[in-house]
Amino acid sequence: MxxxxxxxxxxxxxxxxxxxxxxxxxxxxxxxxxxxxxxxxxxxxxxRFGSHDAMLALTHKDGVQQLVDRHGLPIPGACRLREAADLTQLDALRYPCVLKPGFKHAGYGARFKKAYIVLTPAEARVLFDQISPVLPDLIAQEWIEGGDDAIYFCLQYIGENGQAVASFAGRKLRAWPPQVGGTASCIAAPEVDEELGALTEGFFSAVGFRGMGAMEYKRDTRDGRFYVVEPTVGRTDFQQEVATINGNNLPYAAYCYECGLPVLAPRPMPPTIWREPVTDRWSQQVQGTHPAFAEHKVVDAYWRPSDPAPWLRVMWSRVWQRLARAKPRSRQ
Known part of the structure; x- marks a missing residue:
């Protein structure tokens, strides 16, 4: 597009x-x-957005690092890598570390993984040499100990006054690829809703952000603290629907707020799992079964008997892609 x-x-x-x-x-x-x-x-x-400068800072890994440091939230040590001279900073970090792009970049995404776990500064230097011709803007960040299910998130809609119109805390169960990938399955986490809601609302309000946003955290198994991973701002999050199926429809709450209509309170209900079926299956094959799946209802990301259109569209897209791959290439 x-x-x-x-x-x-x-x-x-x-x-x-x-x-x-x-x-x-x-x-x-x-x-x-x-x-x-x-x-x-x-x-x-x-x-509804924050200032344009705030939006740019909140969508760049180094900008987030500086803002979070400035406002006193816990975040792992990191360094920004844009040229060979920056590589000396790698020696000051605690390993393992995660090496990832400073911002979303189509050229990077077409050739490289979402993120890389590196065990030494030497590994990070080798990857920088491979990636920098495509994207010379990377960040190396100290690893937070814990599995995929140690990753939590807080989805919010921040109103004009800087207060959360709606807020929902969730927890990943599996990711793809494991450890460094996107959400494959997740569930409501009401036990941390108050804590993460206050942290997220306070940060967004302090930096002047308004509108639809989310913050991802990881609970370090070494000290039990939540550390900031990254925010999502100005748009819905990939796993946004997990809030809706757990009784807290954030887009509808945002719609009501912006139209001057009453914002309904969330409906209390037992935690329900949201699952992207393909990537969650891949992750399960690698990591095994998570006990939460035996204890809670599971809702597919696409299939609903009352609204089959999303599932049909996904299936058609997959069939089309397979046909395109199978089609013989014309001879030159």
């Missing part, structure tokens, strides 16, 4: 719909483009 044309398309859509519809974004690149065009779009759409 050509994101640079997104503001123009949103203007056309808003004019067709009328009534200043509420805008929800799902991609980080779209957040950057829409944030820059906010003055043009605000008369036609209901949208």
């Amino acid at each position: 050509d994101y640079e044309k997104l503001p123009e398309r949103l203007v056309d859509l808003a004019n067709d719909l009328g009534g200043r519809p509420v805008l929800f974004l799902t991609e980080e690149e779209a957040v950057h483009v829409v944030s820059r065009a906010r003055d043009e779009l605000a008369p036609l759409l209901r949208l």
Whole structure:
């Protein structure tokens, strides 16, 4: 998709719909483009962001590191790597470390893993030499001990006054790839809702962020503390629906808030697991069965008898991809 044309398309859509519809974004690149065009779009759409500078800082790993340090939240030590001279900083870190891109980059994603666990400064240097011609902006961060199920997150919608309109805490169960990948399955974590809700709301309010956001934490098995991993800002999170199936529909709460309607309180219910079926199966094959699956209801990310369209679309996409791979290439 050509994101640079997104503001123009949103203007056309808003004019067709009328009534200043509420805008929800799902991609980080779209957040950057829409944030820059906010003055043009605000008369036609209901949208809420922090300042553009804050949005840029919160979508870059080094910007997050500096903001979190400045506001006193616990975060592992890290260093930014942009050129060969920066590599000397690697010696000051505690290993193992995670090496990852400073920001989302299509060229990086096409060739490299989401993140790499490195055991020594030498390993990090080798990877920097391989990656820097594609993306010379990496961050090395000290590893937080614990498995995938030590990763927690707090999803929030922050209103104009800096307070959370809605908040939900969850916990990963499995990730793909394990240890460094995206969410494959997760569940509500009401036992930490108050603690993580206060930490996240306080941070977002302090840095001037408003709108749809989330913060990921990891509980270190060595000291039991929560450490910041990374935020998501200006858009819904991949596992956002886990809140909805657990009685807390954040997008609807945001819609009601922006339209001046009453925001309904969350519905108390037993914790339910949200699962992306393919990646969760892959992760289970590597890591084995998680006990939570025997104790709680599981909801598929796509299949619902009352709304089969998402599942049908996913299945069609997979069939199309297989047909495309099987199609013989034309001879030159």
